[in-house]
Amino acid sequence: MEQGNFTxxxxxxxxxxxxxxxxxxxxxxxxxxxxxxAKYTKSRKPVKLVYFETFLTKQEAMRREWEIKQLSRVEKWKLI
Incomplete structure (x- = not known):
């Protein structure tokens, strides 16, 4: 996979x-x-990647991470 910044x-x-x-x-x-x-995923393995977005900068990826974390579970399902 190509390099970049991912959420x-x-x-x-x-x-x-x-x-x-x-x-x-x-x-x-x-x-x-x-x-x-991460501490959260340590006891919840295995995990599987279900969604990602690519950004040019670390700041954009971090901002999007924060935005997604504000979503409800239902909203995350819709995004995925």
Missing amino acids: YILECSDGSFYTGWTNNLERRVKAHNAGKG
């Missing part, structure tokens, strides 16, 4: 969603599944 949504094994941002999406998803991604 992504993972679906955890318990059906919950985790939203984050990274500059290497493939490596980040692998880290989550190895228990090294």
